[in-house]
Every structure is written in structure tokens, then in C-alpha cells.
Amino acid sequence: MNLKACVFLDRDGVLNEERGEYTFRVEDFKIIDGVKKAMQLLKQKDYLLIVITNQAGIAKGLYTDNDVMQCHEYLQNQTGKLIDDIYYCPHHPVSTESLLRKPDSLMLEKAIARYNIDPDKSWMVGDSERDLIAADKVGVKGILVNETNDTSQNGLVCKNLLEAVQKFILKANP
Structure with a gap:
């Protein structure tokens, strides 16, 4: 079986601007500078x-699955349809416990199984420790992105996705 390398991407704060509130309308969905270029570099590899x-x-009743899908369609269209798949967890402990919800790892596990992904060659880029915890549970290396360069448990921190790709991912797997 030919195992594939993957970069798992958190959405809010990595691909689009973190607004401090839920982003579910296309007009509020602002893609971060350098995201498309970062994706193109990864696809070339x-x-x-x-x-x-x-x-x-969704679980809180603030927006619907359809709202999320419209944002994801917009993201795909603006980035040249480079994303292979999108997994999202509509649950929240206020209504439903779920192993899909990060820091649990079921979304990652499903993707790994479906796409024959090699965790040793793969990365998770997220903007919170819960993203990195989920990645660690499945043996995927994690990179934390944030504007302030806060520290992370694993020490890999960047300002944005493009820096993460250039500084860590492409250098580890040239």
C-alpha cells in the first residue's frame, strides 16, 4: 500500500482570519495572506x-451545516480547489459529546484511513493546543500558528501557514 503525506489544516486562524467569534458567513470569511501560495507549494510536493x-x-444553533458548506465552497474557489477534503465537527459538549471534536482525533483518524495517510510524513497546522493534541494522538507532527509567536508544547511555532510550510514542512520532507 502506498502511504501518502498530508498536511492537515485547522480552518479559523490558519486559513481564514480568526475574528474572535464564529465565522459562518462568506462575507466574513477573510482568507489569510499567503494561504493559496502555501497550498500551491505543498501540492507541488x-x-x-x-x-x-x-x-x-452548529450544535449551539447559531448557524447551519449549509452555512459551513458555503464558506468551504468559497475557500475552495479562492484557493484554486487545492483542498482534497474537509472534515468538520458540528458537535459541542453543551449538546452532544463527540470524539470528532478536537482535541479528540476521530476526524484525523477517518482521514488517515480513507486516504492511506502516513502519519510519520504528515503535519497538522493549527492555531490552538487542541489542534496539536489531536495530531499527537495519531502520530502527526504539529505546528502552532499565531501572530504573537506564543510558545507551544512541541516548540514549532510560526506566524502563519506560509511560514510553517517554508520553515518546517518543506525542509523536513524536501
Whole structure:
């Protein structure tokens, strides 16, 4: 079986601007500078690109699955349809416990099984420790992105996705 390398991507704060509130309308969905270029660089190296995102606003009744799908369609269209798949968890502990919800790892596990992904050659880029915890549970290396360069348990921190790709991912697997 030919195992594939993948970069798992959190959505809010990695692909689109983190607004401090739920982003579920296309008009509020602002793609971060450098995201498309980062994706293009990864695709040139044959990485799968899979979005892994918690969307608790669905469980809270703030927006619908359709709202999320419209944002994801917009993201795909604006980035040249480079994303191979998008997994999202509509649950929140206020209504439903779920192993899909990060920091649990079921979304990652499903993607790994479906796409024959090699965790040793794969990465998770997220903007919170819960993203990295989920990645660690399945043996995927994690990179934390944030504007302030806060520290992370594993020490891999960047300002944005493009820096993560250039500084860590492409250097580890040239």
C-alpha cells in the first residue's frame, strides 16, 4: 500500500482570519495572506491537504451545516480547489459529546484511513493546543500558528501557514 503525506489544516486562524467569534458567513470569511501560495507549494510536493475544523456553532444553533458548506465552497474557489477534503465537527459538549471534536482525533483518524495517510510524513497546522493534541494522538507532527509567536508544547511555532510550510514542512520532507 502506498502511504501518502498530508498536511492537515485547522480552518479559523490558519486559513481564514480568526475574528474572535464564529465565522459562518462568506462575507466574513477573510482568507489569510499567503494561504493559496502555501497550498500551491505543498501540492507541488504531492501533499494531500485536508481541513480539520470544529464548528460548534452548529450544535449551539447559531448557524447551519449549509452555512459551513458555503464558506468551504468559497475557500475552495479562492484557493484554486487545492483542498482534497474537509472534515468538520458540528458537535459541542453543551449538546452532544463527540470524539470528532478536537482535541479528540476521530476526524484525523477517518482521514488517515480513507486516504492511506502516513502519519510519520504528515503535519497538522493549527492555531490552538487542541489542534496539536489531536495530531499527537495519531502520530502527526504539529505546528502552532499565531501572530504573537506564543510558545507551544512541541516548540514549532510560526506566524502563519506560509511560514510553517517554508520553515518546517518543506525542509523536513524536501
